[in-house]
Amino acid sequence: MRQVYTIADFIISSLGVGTPANMAQLRAGKSGIREIEFPQIPLQPVYASRIDDQEWLSRFSHDEQSYYTRLELQFILAIKSLLQPVDLMDLSRFLLVISTTKGNIDLMEQSPEKALDQRALLPVMARRINTYFSFPHEAVVISNACISGVSAMLAGQMMISAGHYDHVLVLGGDLFSHFVYSGFNSFMALSKSQCKPFDKNRDGINLGEAVAGVFLSSNPGMCQNTSALAKIVGGGQSNDANHISGPSREGLGLKIAVAKAMKQAGLTAANIDYINAHGTATVYNDEMEAKAFAALGLGEAPLNSLKGYYGHTLGAAGILESVIAIWQLNEGDFLKSAGYEESGTSEPLNVLKNRQQNNEARFALKTASGFGGGNAAIIFEKP
Amino acid sequence: MKLIISATSKITSEGAYQNGHLVVSNEHDEAGRFFKDCYTHLAITYPKYYKMDRLSQLCFLCAEFLLVGHDRFKDYDRGQIAVVIENYHASLVSDQKHQISISDRDNYFPSPSVFVYTLPNIMLGELCIRHQINGEATCLLPENKDFFCKYIRALFDGGASECCIAGRVDFTDSAYGAELYLIENSAMVGQHIAKFESIF
Incomplete structure (x- = not known):
């Protein structure tokens, strides 16, 4: 490989x-x-x-x-x-x-x-x-x-x-x-x-x-x-097998996809320095993600969603947001999560309210979930 | 790793086939009536079937013929089963239906139950719900055997999957066809019906 x-x-x-x-x-x-x-x-x-x-x-x-x-x-x-x-x-x-x-x-x-x-x-x-x-x-x-x-x-x-x-x-x-x-x-x-x-x-x-x-x-x-250079160290995909137009309430599929990606990368939750979430801003999606990340022990990892800047760009979203994730990682400069003021999920997340500098950050996790019950996770490493 | 085909199913305008044998022949001009015959033949009760568009119904029925009586399939870790389906016309029939419903701006009431089928991967989602599959579900276009075979082999070799439902499903108002294969690692299977390379 x-x-x-x-x-x-x-x-x-x-x-x-x-x-x-x-x-x-x-x-x-x-x-x-x-x-x-x-x-x-x-x-x-x-x-x-x-x-x-x-x-x-x-x-x-x-x-x-x-x-x-x-x-x-x-x-x-x-x-x-x-x-x-x-x-x-x-x-x-x-x-x-x-x-x-x-x-x-x-x-x-x-x-x-x-x-x-x-x-x-x-x-x-x-x-x-x-x-x-x-x-x-x-x-x-x-x-x-x-x-x-x-x-x-x-x-x-x-x-x-x-x-x-x-x-x-x-x-x-x-x-x-x-x-x-x-x-x-x-x-x-x-x-x-x-x-x-x-x-x-x-x-x-x-x-x-x-x-x-x-x-x-x-x-x-x-x-x-x-700024564009990153190693792809892990990835995983899954299906909720729950509903074609809504996510699994407990984030079952997302947990499977992220766990597969971490396993392939040989990492644990403690290694993840930054999460670029799907974060569409629907009530159900964001709640589902919070539950999945909490269950995976990722509740404290700095996280943002780029949907407040770009909206949901559908077929472009996973690539656009991965590119921005890689640039943030390489420059050690993490964006505030636009549109976020007060926590609105049952499980707490470390959503970035302000820009954050972290030159030590090494691993970034990008996730996506969508219609048809699909979930995908990819992990980048700063080279 | 040696991959094998342990079951096949096919639906064409001629009829429905299980492991190469005709099980339901098509007596109708209209696809929906033939699909109903297939559904009846399978002797299943699955109310969601009636909500699906024709593309998803075709995919659903073909998968039923594929997996009927396949006990080993039930034993796989659900997260290690992948579904990879090729397609050419995507969700064209539902797309046109949705488009017509919004083209009159004074009568602008699109139905969410139509819109949700305007994506080709929805048929894979339906299949995952029916068979409780939690692995990767990927829709590839167009039909490209070379890439398709490499992709499935890489899913097994990379450890992402231990079992895969793979094939082609396409539906338009004038032509349709579905062909599915159950792909497994030969080490897990005593007997098989064909080599992986003979797919399609």
């Missing part, structure tokens, strides 16, 4: 293009969530985080803009940026893995009753992106709802570790859409303002839009930015 590293990353989000731009905003305490104009939606107000196209769209020609969809262009931009430092790579040992829940769902919105636009199918979208770069291996899409991003990173880790590939580019993204907004609204799961993960007054999620990518490799020598 080979050691796998994260060696480069890239983000397009409401907080900017590129990871350094995003980190600068996060450190300044800025959130990308705001009340947005979404005039066709009969439900107001709408709080969400959205990507500003003026920041990146002009990098593409008019031909590219008319041939590729908005999400495809974001994916292509991310891949171009991620491949820059690694252009000497042998592509026969390279794989693209895409994490998304709904892909080009906006195309279906434009013509629900007309013939289906084939690009709305995930494998078609993946093939178009793969063809742009002439990657020799067919891209793989992982669609595990809200845990897709962590699932995709673990798939990449497992395949490199087993020796099937040397490099896997893991890319996650989803659009802000009527489709998803209306669905979450029908679940009464949306917050009426900026979301408040783990807080007493939390009232639901904000939806967010982002594309995030991370380059996984067996060769840490290819890394050109030490």
Whole structure:
């Protein structure tokens, strides 16, 4: 089994293009969530985080803009940026893995009753992106709802570790859409303002839009930015086998996933220096996480959720939040958990109310849970 | 580690098959009526079945045919059983249904019971609930045998799983099909019906 590293990353989000731009905003305490104009939606107000196209769209020609969809262009931009430092790579040992829940769902919105636009199918979208770069291996899409991003990173880790590939580019993204907004609204799961993960007054999620990518490799020598470099030392996935649209009350599945990750890493709870939680700010999710972390002896580990900055970015979330977790770990600088003021879970957690410096921190745990009952955990080590 | 296939099941528009043998032949044009025949044949009572969309029903039925009478499956540690399913059209039929329900802005009442099926991994979640599986449940697209086989082998080799329900399930209004395999470590199993490499 080979050691796998994260060696480069890239983000397009409401907080900017590129990871350094995003980190600068996060450190300044800025959130990308705001009340947005979404005039066709009969439900107001709408709080969400959205990507500003003026920041990146002009990098593409008019031909590219008319041939590729908005999400495809974001994916292509991310891949171009991620491949820059690694252009000497042998592509026969390279794989693209895409994490998304709904892909080009906006195309279906434009013509629900007309013939289906084939690009709305995930494998078609993946093939178009793969063809742009002439990657020799067919891209793989992982669609595990809200845990897709962590699932995709673990798939990449497992395949490199087993020796099937040397490099896997893991890319996650989803659009802000009527489709998803209306669905979450029908679940009464949306917050009426900026979301408040783990807080007493939390009232639901904000939806967010982002594309995030991370380059996984067996060769840490290819890394050109030490803030992006981390060892993946453990991972685990599970299913609650309880309910398709709600978490297990006691966090059964999350406990299994985290325990698997810690076992693979050869660590105990005392070794975990920081937790990047899923923390969607729904009443049930955050309570479930608190119970699982407490049961695992992780109640005292410094913890934050990034949902108060980005909202729930669905297919991007696991990757986006892992990237920010790695940068926090490498810089020994941990963000306050935006939207958190007073504990709102039955089991206490060490939710960061203020920015915290800890240069000794070595291991970071990232978790995700979601629709379909899935849970995923991944552990990073500062190299 | 040597992996083997210890059971198979398949549902096509021709009929339902268990370990290669036809068990229910399709007498209908409409998928829902054929699925009902399969459900009746299985002689089970599972009210959640009626809430599922066609994709999840297809996955559910195929897994029932796979696991009927498979006692050893019940003995595995539930956290060590994985489900890995390939798919091409994701949740297209439910997606279209949800989209139509929200396309009229004056009649904007999407149903949560439709929306929840607009994700392809929900069929795996349903399967985990039915069979109390607590291991990894992963939905991969498109159908790509090379990656699929490597992925499952790595799940076993890395110690993440001791048993895996693996296969393909796809449903659209014009075509459908499901094929599932029970994959186990040969050291745990006295007899098998096929080598892992013969999958699909």
